[in-house]
Amino acid sequence: MSLAYITPSERFKKYLPKDYVELIDFGPFGKSQEEAGPGNMGQFKELMEEHPMCSGCWMAYYIRLIFASLPCPEETVTIGTAGCGRLAISQAAVPFIYGNYGDQNAMASGLTRAFRLRFPDKTKDVITIAGDGGTMDIGFSMTMHSWIRGERFTTIMLDNEVYGNTGGQSSGMSPKGAVLKMAPMGKDFEKMPATDLAKAAGCVYIVRMSPTNIKAAAKVIRRAIFVAREVGPTFIHAYTSCNIEYSIPTEDVFADAIELGKGRFKFDEYMTDEAKIVIERVEGEEKIARKARKAAKAEAVN
Amino acid sequence: MSAMTRPVLNKKQVEMNYLLHEAPREKHFITGAQAMSEAVKRANVDMAIAYPITPQSEVMHLVGDVFAQGHIKEYYRAEEELGTMSAIAGASRAGVRLFTATSGPGLIRGLEAIASWPGHRVPAVLGILTRVINAPLSIQPDNLEMAYMLYSGAVMLHAENQQDTFDFTLAAFAIAEKVDVYIPVAVATEGFFVTHAKGYVNMMSEDLVYKEFDPVASPVPAMDNETPPARIQRDAPVQKSNFMSYLIHSVWQQEIWDSNSRAMKYIYEYLGGPIEVQNPGSDIMILASGCAAAQAREAHRYAQEEGLSVGFVKVKAIRPFPKNEIREALKSAKKVIVPEHNIVGWLCTEVKAAIPNGGIVLEGPRVFGGMTLPVELIMFEIYEALGIEHNIKL
């Protein structure tokens, strides 16, 4: 763990803005999920707080969840592309690379390989977080080929089924029939089968979900990162509605997410045998560590 | 052979000045493609990313062999050029030394990413082995693509022959990585005419390599979770609609072109300057870059044998463009002949703009679409310019 780069130099700590000192003292760096995970959001300084997303944005909530779920935020780099998501992702206290249009998985391929050659004894997590347009339209070839090459990083697609940031144009992930800009007569072909494509391209852990259950969503994010470290490419296809372009009243955003979670975003988890071994091992270890901490705590109380 | 079984080489790391100017060299008879890969072999490259296109392919095949022999640490074939150039940008954030090469249509396909490298402060070296880019498709040499690179912000060197290709490529790594430069350096040379033709190249021992990449000595922090700050974007979306975000973008652009011009002192240090001049003060000056400079050099020799007042300027650095040096070299010329391997005459345009009396610069001669540049074509222009009778029939 290299916490050095987020440790203030001793003499300067009192000259740092409060926000940074809080991040160091009460943030999730170097802490376990019980101390600073999605289960106790609100009780620690989060990596991403203020962001310019629309009121009621489900994507902003999910991005916040991603950052709270990171197994090792101090060793994580995120990569994104143009779209709403990067407005929030770039506000997190984790290095964020913002390159060109849809290039996130190609960048991540170079980055993860370069990390492995520079730091053969360290684990650095690389996560690409991009929208449906960036992942499945303009970045399609780079996304698919990173999977085909077996690049070991996690791809998260924030699917709001529309180009939200540019004003509501139809994307490959928009459902058939949706009337959107650039599909004024209604989209005339089906939503792209992203998870099937991921499977065909060799992703070893794939989940499609509407992240309405915080615990379940966090578990999936962590599984995807753990498996990517050791086995191969992992992919999360998450529904993160656009309440603006799809005119979902703010108070109905959650209900919409629940509804789609029963429909085209029905929970679907796929893992290869190798991925399963890693998940069972890591989650087993976490369970033991949790029990040990509990026991130590109980002892301390006694 | 898998990466696991590549040999571990123990090489001596040296400074670029020693490598280029002091290390003993031996003469080899090799192609331009070989010369580029031999330079990569001695540049201590961490990672190379390849995508095939004729005539560049040979370079990246050979770099692949160089990887297999253990001279570089990582190598793969990417999906296409945009993927290649994007991956270079990604890897660069991790703080490693990078190389790739491309040609013609590949360069144009990767241009979106390449044009963003300088702003992203990506100090990679890019080989450009020129080829026709316009329809109808062709694989022939033609350097029109370099015109598209002129405003990318990258440093651009143009190699005349196999020896230049070797030396420029090696020097490019040192120039790109200077803290006050830190933008990509493109080394261009003509496809086939140089890449597939053999020439004599003096090379130092392959047991010597350029010193290791230093990810700390950089004007921007590596995104490696080792270098502060933690809250960092590379690069920041500054496109909010307010004056400060316009200003940050404009000073950012200035910084890139300033970095480009700061490269000039290193071009002097490593390559002896951005231009080579023979017989300055002559009435007629032939000015050329790349492969055309080889033909111009030959025409210059003919003219000397005939006792004509003809001088020769070879332009090695296209960016930063050596305006002052060219102005000085052409100050007493009456006519300037600019032979080129493209139809638009981008070098001619640059030279015209660089000197106060641009009218003395002749448009051409130019060949393109794969045509060779016979010395007679240049001699014809010399005779015409001097008003000498001749019997050259073209």
Next chain:
Amino acid sequence: MSKIVEVGPAGYMPQSAPSMGVELAPEGSALLYGNTVTPEEAMRDAAIALLTRKNPTIFPGPQVLWDWKEDVAEKSAAILDLASEIPNCKIIPMPDYRPKYPKIDVKAEINPNHPNLTILDNRIEACIFVGVHCHYANLTLRMIRAGTNCYTVALCAYMGHEEAMASIRDLHASDIAKFKEIVIEERNKLGIKWETTLPPENPSLPKEDNSTLSPADYGEYRSLIMTKKGEHITDSE
């Protein structure tokens, strides 16, 4: 000496110093108003500026704020020693390079994407940048020269900065100590009385307490946030 790079404001979109012909100083030298001089000469001019201009401030950057390298402790100590010899000097850090959202706390920090907000709000007329990565330092220095009347000093571990009024290159802790001695000398020459005092701690604004917020705080806009009893807005555009 002709001043090529002068204290601003230079205007809307000034030419960059390198494009005005300023070159980085060679090893062993420094830059003063774009001219190559000895480090001592540059330091002396900078010291006078820091002692005579309003609200002198040191802006430490990430490379000295975070404990990532062995030389950080020594350098940060030297910077604080220097700060405590400049009368009423403030320290305002540049902890990172990301544009601040939703807005910067100008009393507590400076940001390379919009440095003028901090400079102008605090009426800073002389400042030192130290430990800022060169790319961001160049951007910041040019923006400050464009829009403010602040005298800028760049203490750089690499090759220095053309945009600064005074630029010291290849900086080590010992150079900062030397700068401090020059500040003391010049201070005595100017007859300024000062006892070595550390700058005040970071004055971060307290977090806004929304729990006490009432509709009355919104003044004439209160009707926009207050739904009427029983009203339920379902329309959206």
